Amino acid sequence: MSKDSAKGGFWKRLVSHQMFIPLVALILLAVINLVHDPSFFKITLGTNNAGFPVLSGSLITILDYGSELAILAIGMTLVTAASGGQDISVGATIAIAGSAMLRVLCGGDSRPDALAAPIIVGFIVACLAGMACGAFNGMLVAYFKIQPMIATLILFTAGRSIAAWINNNELPIVPDPKFGYFGSFIPGIPIPTTVFIAAACIIVIALVLRFTNLGLYTQAVGINESSSRLNGINPNFIKFITFVILGLCVAVAALIKVSRLSTINYSVIAKDIEMDAILAVALGGNSLAGGKFNMWASILGAYIIQFLTTTLYKFNVSSDALAAYKAVVVIILVVVSAPVFRDAISKLTKRKAKTQKEVG
Secondary structure: OOHHHHHHHHHHHHHHOOOHHHHHHHHHHHHHHHHHOHHHHOOEEEEOOOOOEEEEOHHHHHHHHHHHHHHHHHHHHHHHHHHOOOOOOHHHHHHHHHHHHHHHHHOOOOOOOOOOOOHHHHHHHHHHHHHHHHHHHHHHHHOOOOOHHHHHHHHHHHHHHHHHHHOOOOOOOOOOHHHHHHHOOOOOOOOOHHHHHHHHHHHHHHHHHHHOOHHHHHHHHHHOHHHHHHOOOOHHHHHHHHHHHHHHHHHHHHHHHHHHHOOOOOOOOOOOHHHHHHHHHHHOOOOOOOOOOOHHHHHHHHHHHHHHHHHHHHOOOOHHHHHHHHHHHHHHHHHHHOHHHHHHHHHHHHHHHHHHHHHO
16 A cells, blocks of 8 residues: 555545544634633632632633533433434523422522522432423423424423423522532632533443443434334333433533522523534534434533633623524534535545546
């Protein structure tokens, strides 16, 4: 094999690798910020209002808010792989789970003097609420054969109203400062708590995918539902369980979101976060039509999306315009991942290699 053909084969494998696009996006964002403002990468050690040491800087912000998005990307990846669709009710479900948690912690009193129940009990209730919402969506998709985006449109529309109804449209405030640790810092530890929560979730899903057949069955159902059924897999249950897992991920994200302010704003909390979760899956090179997936690529995609968001804020882009910029990213990703585009690039590469061979 000639040196040129070996080099061509290396580049072909590199470009076709699933992690290529997210890594290129990461490098591109890093270069843009390095040129525009090198202080973007500066990390400083200071103290918070309580006098405890905390790390601050743009990279810390990316790790902090990207971690909650990474948790959602875990569940969204499984749902996308199994059902070939996406859950657009994630933000509304966060509102429901967070509201249920506050109801338990505050005991129906919007301004309690003490917690009505331990934090762990409130979190368990949030998990049950999130999983119930996931089960509702999963039932519609798996057993009633409703397209995922249409099925989840129900909670997307009604979810925030349900969340407000749970607490009689009041905004309860959790009186215990320890509750705020989950969305900020644990005293004495300068790294955001969200990083540790995300790491725990990543370890759990890694173990589940390593020691169970969930990943294999999810991909099998997404690739060919009929064939998977012939091989003894229950496609309906696999689709259902992926939505339930996403509901559990949503509950963890709700704990973080509500903990940041120790209260909730039903109309604003986690607004449009489902779009970022879907974009993270797409940026990771996973097909939005279902089938094979790479969980690590989705998690990396989540942090890149937060990297993009933080970069846009650095360029003084208003929050109202963020969606437009992200829409451009979605268009580029869809075009690049389209079979027609990939076939055209492949033909162009082969034609170029053939021409070089003839010239040589």
